[in-house]
Every structure is written in structure tokens, then in C-alpha cells.
Amino acid sequence: MHTSxxxxxxxxxxxxxxxxxxxxxxxGLQPHEIMFLLDEAEQWVEANRSRAxxxxxxxxxxxINAFFENSTRTLLSFEIAGKxxxxxxxxxxxxxxxxxxxxxxxxxxxxLNAMRADVIVIRHASSGAVRLIADKVDCPVLNAGDxxxxxxxxxxxxxxxIRRRRGSVAGQRVVICxxxxxxxxxxxxxxxxxxxxxxxxxxxxxTLMPPAMDxxxxxxxxxxxxxxxxxxxxxxxxxxxxxxxxxxxxSTREFHMRYGLTPERLARAKPDALVMHPGPMNRxxxxxxxVADHPERSAITEQVEMGxxxxxxxxxxxxxxxxxxxxxA
Amino acid sequence: xxxxxxxxxxxxxxxxxxxxxxxxxxxxxxxGVGQIDAPADAEVVDVSGKVLAPALIDLGVFAVDKGACRFxxxxxxxxxxxxxxxxxxxxxxxxxxxxxxxxxxVHPLAAATRGLEGVDLAEIAINAxxxxxxxxxxxxxxxxAGTMRKALLYARDLNxxxxxxxxxxxxxxxAVATAGETAAxxxxxxxxxxxxxxxxxxxxxxxxxxxxxxxxxxxxxxxxFDLIRAAKRRGVPVTCGITPAHxxxxxxxxxxxxxxxxxxxxxxxxxxRQAALAAVVDGTIDVxxxxxxxxxxxxxxxxxxxxxxxxxGAETLLALSLTLVRDGRLSLDKLFALLAAHPAxxxxxxxxxxxxxxxxxxxxxxxxxxxxxxxRKMNARAGNTPFDRxxxxxxxLQLYKGGTLV
Numbered sequence: 001m002h003t004s005x006x007x008x009x010x011x012x013x014x015x016x017x018x019x020x021x022x023x024x025x026x027x028g029l030q031p032h033e034i035m036f037l038l039d040e041a042e043q044w045v046e047a048n049r050s051r052a053x054x055x056x057x058x059x060x061x062x063x064i065n066a067f068f069e070n071s072t073r074t075l076l077s078f079e080i081a082g083k084x085x086x087x088x089x090x091x092x093x094x095x096x097x098x099x100x101x102x103x104x105x106x107x108x109x110x111x112l113n114a115m116r117a118d119v120i121v122i123r124h125a126s127s128g129a130v131r132l133i134a135d136k137v138d139c140p141v142l143n144a145g146d147x148x149x150x151x152x153x154x155x156x157x158x159x160x161x162i163r164r165r166r167g168s169v170a171g172q173r174v175v176i177c178x179x180x181x182x183x184x185x186x187x188x189x190x191x192x193x194x195x196x197x198x199x200x201x202x203x204x205x206x207t208l209m210p211p212a213m214d215x216x217x218x219x220x221x222x223x224x225x226x227x228x229x230x231x232x233x234x235x236x237x238x239x240x241x242x243x244x245x246x247x248x249x250x251s252t253r254e255f256h257m258r259y260g261l262t263p264e265r266l267a268r269a270k271p272d273a274l275v276m277h278p279g280p281m282n283r284x285x286x287x288x289x290x291v292a293d294h295p296e297r298s299a300i301t302e303q304v305e306m307g308x309x310x311x312x313x314x315x316x317x318x319x320x321x322x323x324x325x326x327x328x329a
Numbered sequence: 330x331x332x333x334x335x336x337x338x339x340x341x342x343x344x345x346x347x348x349x350x351x352x353x354x355x356x357x358x359x360x361g362v363g364q365i366d367a368p369a370d371a372e373v374v375d376v377s378g379k380v381l382a383p384a385l386i387d388l389g390v391f392a393v394d395k396g397a398c399r400f401x402x403x404x405x406x407x408x409x410x411x412x413x414x415x416x417x418x419x420x421x422x423x424x425x426x427x428x429x430x431x432x433x434x435v436h437p438l439a440a441a442t443r444g445l446e447g448v449d450l451a452e453i454a455i456n457a458x459x460x461x462x463x464x465x466x467x468x469x470x471x472x473x474a475g476t477m478r479k480a481l482l483y484a485r486d487l488n489x490x491x492x493x494x495x496x497x498x499x500x501x502x503x504a505v506a507t508a509g510e511t512a513a514x515x516x517x518x519x520x521x522x523x524x525x526x527x528x529x530x531x532x533x534x535x536x537x538x539x540x541x542x543x544x545x546x547x548x549x550x551x552x553x554f555d556l557i558r559a560a561k562r563r564g565v566p567v568t569c570g571i572t573p574a575h576x577x578x579x580x581x582x583x584x585x586x587x588x589x590x591x592x593x594x595x596x597x598x599x600x601x602r603q604a605a606l607a608a609v610v611d612g613t614i615d616v617x618x619x620x621x622x623x624x625x626x627x628x629x630x631x632x633x634x635x636x637x638x639x640x641x642g643a644e645t646l647l648a649l650s651l652t653l654v655r656d657g658r659l660s661l662d663k664l665f666a667l668l669a670a671h672p673a674x675x676x677x678x679x680x681x682x683x684x685x686x687x688x689x690x691x692x693x694x695x696x697x698x699x700x701x702x703x704x705r706k707m708n709a710r711a712g713n714t715p716f717d718r719x720x721x722x723x724x725x726l727q728l729y730k731g732g733t734l735v
Contacts, residue, residue, distance in 0.1 A: 027514065106630050126632030127516040128586030147634070148516030187516055211508040211519065 014327025178237030570616035
């Protein structure tokens with residue numbers, strides 16, 4: 001039995017199993033706390049597949065989704081998650097154009113707090129912005145992505161996808177390929193997957209590789225083919241167009257040549273290796289359509305499905321204290 | 330003419346060493362040091378058990394902050410040209426030069442280039458006649474090597490030191506942390522530590538070729554110290570400084586996105602910090618300065634990468650530097666060379682020593698007094714210190730500027 005399958009959560013009762021007020025990142029979470037959130041998410045996977053999906057446990061609570069950076073799918077996922085739990089969900093779009101960078105962040109936080117939000121979901125373009133807000137408000141704060149720092153619910157949904165498809169996260173060889181340097185998805189996944197005892201390989205041209213990767217307990221590769229040998233999971237990251245402008249890579253076609261996930265490349269991984277992508281995809285750049293749409297290998301739509309379940313679990317768990325749930329109040 | 334006789338002091342002089350004795354001030358000048366009979370009209374101040382030392386000269390502050398300087402025992406500051414407006418015009422330089430008087434003497438470091446834009450030379454000679462004691466590149470290096478060379482050549486003609494910022498902008502622009510584990514974990518834009526050594530290597534070659542005096546305001550990396558150590562051995566007229574923060578903190582202080590620890594150059598890896606301590610001991614580092622840059626919440630209560638760099642350091646400069654003495658790395662007189670005598674020399678000032686004929690810029694210091702640094706109760710214009718709540722030791726009891734109690 002792998003160590004990460006150990007669940008102290010099964011013995012610990014109430015808030016002791018998840019003693020955190022906010023979810024600002026995977027950093028700071030114990031392996032059993034991550035497992036607890038994944039276990040909590042399982043029930044919502046089943047519930048979401050049934051015809052009547054609504055639950056009333058967050059009824060009367062106000063959930064504010066404060067998105068300082070444009071997002072479609074993450075915002076939608078958090079909105080659906082809140083609504084399925086019965087919360088009153090309000091979306092605040094404050095993309096960088098209207099709220100000048102950072103300037104009114106604290107004021108915004110104080111304003112949201114004064115409106116008596118019961119849970120706040122935040123996305124912001126600057127690393128550390130969510131922690132800054134979390135320190136200023138009285139309700140739980142969920143990080144929906146801050147700069148290059150963390151995107152914890154993405155890592156949780158990825159871990160849940162892997163666990164359901166591969167039976168366990170522990171011992172899996174997971175290859176994360178793409179713009180590691182600027183990716184909060186990569187950072188949160190590295191922290192979550194290594195905490196759950198997966199073997200993580202990160203692949204990028206050296207211009208897109210952060211420093212000191214070995215200190216985060218992952219193995220860096222510049223050669224995608226070499227990294228793919230024996231892989232159980234291949235997780236591709238989105239290449240953003242502004243990286244070309246920044247001179248990190250010469251062109252999308254060159255990136256595709258070295259790091260695009262083609263069927264030939266995928267053949268180097270295990271025959272049943274799973275293909276993942278946080279979306280939105282650049283088809284033909286980091287991933288070929290034939291791979292992305294592969295009926296058995298691709299878990300990309302399943303990741304989206306797991307996203308709603310994981311976010312429902314996080315919203316439920318983080319509001320238990322204020323809802324007075326027995327053992328959590 | 331009024332006179333003051335300090336009796337039974339522990340005299341600490343960067344040149345004369347540490348001794349027990351008296352010091353006589355007449356008017357604004359030190360009149361005698363040693364065993365002195367009190368003149369009939371002298372006010373006698375018994376400072377038994379206390380240190381009497383030169384007042385600090387803080388080379389390279391970004392704000393004229395009298396309250397912080399008074400608390401920190403600083404009688405003179407070298408003011409960086411990064412003001413609004415930039416110190417690149419004689420009227421502005423002259424106004425800056427008198428902005429702290431009488432208790433704080435401000436020595437402007439005039440901009441090396443117009444508007445600090447790194448393109449055209451500023452009117453260096455005119456600004457020097459208006460009171461500038463050196464010229465500086467400001468918060469950034471001069472990217473164009475040709476322009477930097479011209480600034481050095483021109484400054485050499487006028488016997489002025491060029492104060493340079495040692496970070497290669499091509500690497501460091503946009504970065505807010507040093508490349509390493511902390512920056513990687515926090516997802517912060519970072520530059521490799523060699524950004525500093527690259528800039529130092531270029532400017533050292535230019536200084537060696539032109540013969541100009543060059544001072545790097547802050548050097549913080551092992552590679553940078555190695556270059557300067559070797560250049561000094563070759564006889565290059567180079568000096569360098571550092572802040573207590575870079576001597577006492579590593580980039581781990583940035584964890585939790587603490588914007589008060591966002592500095593320029595950034596806090597470095599622990600191995601660089603150890604190299605800095607060694608460089609203080611072996612004399613590679615000439616100056617310890619505060620880099621005083623008070624910043625309010627509008628500049629600091631922001632996400633880390635959006636916050637402005639800088640710390641309020643003037644009032645903690647001496648107490649934190651005394652750590653080096655308590656740890657046995659430096660003697661007290663050596664420390665005052667770094668805090669007073671060397672900065673005076675770089676600025677061309679007759680000051681920084683306990684020597685007859687020099688201005689009576691003095692502090693009475695109790696190096697043992699314990700106190701706790703508290704960001705909410707600073708004398709500085711803002712409390713942005715990375716040392717908040719740190720217990721420390723050493724307090725200035727009195728500060729004299731030109732024989733007058735401040």
C-alpha cells in the first residue's frame with residue numbers, strides 16, 4: 001500500500017481533519033488533508049451525474065466570485081459548484097483594465113467583507129494577491145489562481161482525475177510539459193502530486209523552466225521524448241501567445257516540433273497512459289487533436305467534470321465552521 | 330564660543346581606535362581628544378560607560394527623513410538623485426543640499442545623466458558647484474556602456490566618485506526576487522544572481538580603463554565580491570557598500586509575500602549572505618548604509634510583484650550593524666569606519682573621525698540598550714522595515730551636529 005493511500009482523516013473527527021480557514025494554495029496542506037478533500041469530492045461526482053443535482057447545504061450563504069483576471073471556465077465551474085450547493089452566487093468581473101493593477105485590491109477586499117460575503121473566490125494576475133486579501137476579510141477565501149503562484153483547485157481536480165482513472169496517485173509517473181515557469185497550474189500540481197507520492201517530471205525548454213526545480217522534488221527535463229518513457233500520465237500546459245513576444249520560444253511551430261504531444265510521442269509513454277490538459281487547448285501547438293480527442297486516453301473532459309465536484313467539496317468544507325456543522329463550529 | 334567637554338568616554342575612532350578619555354568641542358569643531366583639562370567656560374558632560382563616536386554618514390538614501398536620522402545617530406546623508414524632480418539641475422541640487430539643515434546635512438548625489446535616463450550627461454560640474462558631492466546612476470544601471478564610460482571619464486576630470494547600481498537591467502528588469510527556490514515556490518519573476526556580477530564586471534573594466542573612482546552602492550552576491558576583491562588588489566579605485574538587511578536576511582524573508590522584504594537588489598540566497606559577511610570582515614565592503622526608502626501602504630500593501638522596493642532603514646542602521654560587533658566579526662572602531670569614515674572619504678568630506686579640527690558630528694551611544702524594532706512606532710516617515718518585532722541592542726542617546734545637540 002502506498003503511503004498516500006493512508007487516511008488519518010478516517011479516524012480524525014470534525015475540523016481537525018482540515019484545520020485551514022482558507023484555501024490559498026496546496027503549499028501548507030498535509031497529504032492527508034489533500035486526500036480528505038479528494039474523498040469529499042467523490043460524493044459530488046456521483047451527485048452531479050444524477051438528474052436532480054441540487055443540495056441545500058449552502059442555502060442563504062453568499063458566495064462572491066471576484067475575478068480580477070479574465071476567465072471563463074474556472075469562473076463557470078465555481079459558479080455551478082456554488083449554485084448546486086444552494087449558495088447565492090455573485091460574480092464580480094474586475095479585469096485589469098477597469099481596476100488598475102493592484103491599486104484598489106485592499107479596498108476591494110474591505111468592500112467585499114463589508115457586504116458580508118460568506119465565502120470569496122478570487123482570481124488575480126499577481127502572485128500572492130489572494131493571500132493579501134485573505135488576511136483582510138472575515139470569511140473563507142478560495143484561490144482560483146494568483147499570478148504564477150498557485151491554482152489549488154486545479155491541482156485537486158487533476159489529482160482526483162488521476163486517482164479515479166489510475167486507482168491511486170502514489171507511484172504514478174506524471175509528466176508535466178509546457179510553460180512551467182509562468183504556470184500556477186504546474187506549481188500547484190507539483191506540490192499536490194509530490195505530496196501524494198507521485199513521481200513528477202517537468203518538461204520545458206530551459207527558457208521556460210523555473211530555477212531550483214530539484215528543490216521541489218521533481219526531475220526537470222528538456223527532452224520531452226526522454227521524459228515520456230514509462231509515463232502513466234502526460235499533463236500538457238497551455239502555451240500562451242505572449243511568451244513568443246517575450247522571446248522565451250521562437251515560434252509555435254518550433255514549440256510543437258519539440259514539445260507538441262503527437263500520437264508518435266505518446267507511444268513512448270505506457271500504452272494506457274492518461275492525457276490531461278487544464279484547458280483551454282491550443283490544438284496543433286502543445287497537443288494534437290487526435291490525442292486530445294482520444295476516447296480512451298484523454299481525460300480532458302473528465303477533468304472539467306471533476307473540477308465542479310472538487311470545488312463543491314472545497315466550498316462545503318471551508319464553510320462548515322460558519323454553518324455550525326457539528327464538530328466544525 | 331561655546332565649548333563642551335565630554336568626560337570619561339569610551340572614544341571610538343576609525344583611525345585612533347578605542348580608548349578611554351575626553352573630547353573637547355569648541356564651537357562646531359572638535360578641539361581636542363585624550364586627557365583634557367576643562368576650560369573654564371566649558372559645559373562638562375560626563376559620559377562614563379558610554380561610547381562617544383563619530384555620527385553616522387549614510388551614503389545613498391532616497392528620502393530626507395530627519396526623524397529617522399536623529400533616532401539613528403545620522404548627521405549626514407548622501408541623497409540619491411531619484412527624487413521628484415530628479416537631482417539633475419543646479420537649482421534642485423542646491424535646494425536638496427539645504428533641505429535638512431541645521432540638524433541633518435544633505436549631500437546630494439547628482440544624476441549622472443539627464444533625468445536619470447542613461448542617455449545624455451547631466452551638467453555634472455555645475456551641479457557639483459551647487460553642492461553635489463558625487464554623481465550616481467540612480468536605482469538602475471546605465472545600460473549603454475558608452476554612456477557609462479563617458480560619465481566615468483567626465484567625473485574623473487572633476488575628481489568626483491560615480492555611485493553605480495550593480496544590476497544588469499537586461500536580466501533584472503521586471504524581476505522582483507533572486508532566482509532560487511523561494512522565487513520558484515512563490516511564482517515570482519526572478520533574475521539570476523549573476524545579474525549583479527555582470528554589471529560589476531563591466532563597470533570595473535570601465536573604471537580601470539578610465540581611472541575614475543567608482544562606488545557600487547550595494548553589492549550583495551559572492552560573485553560580485555570576488556570581482557571587487559580582485560579589482561582592489563589590482564589597484565582599481567573601487568569601493569562598495571551593503572545594507573544590514575542583506576547581511577542579516579536571506580531570500581527566505583520573502584516567503585509569505587512580505588513586501589517589506591522586497592528590496593532592490595533583492596535579498597539573496599543564504600550562500601551569498603555568508604559571502605557578504607566574509608566580505609565585511611576582509612575589508613572588501615567599505616560602507617554599510619541604510620538604503621533608507623520609507624514607503625507607505627499605497628506602495629507596500631500590494632501583491633508582492635506590484636509593490637515598490639525599499640525599506641525604512643535609517644533608524645535601525647546602527648543597532649543592526651552592531652550585531653557584527655557582538656558576533657565578533659568586527660571591532661567597534663572598524664564598524665565606524667564603515668558607517669562614518671569611509672562614506673566621508675567617498676563623498677570628499679572632512680568628517681567621520683574623532684580628530685581635532687574636524688566638525689563635531691558626534692553620537693553618545695549605549696551599545697547594550699535593548700529595544701524592539703516596531704514597524705508601527707517608527708520615527709521614519711513610514712514603517713516599512715523587514716525587521717519588524719526583532720529584538721535588538723544599541724541605542725543613540727545623543728546626536729550632535731556641528732557641536733549642537735540635535
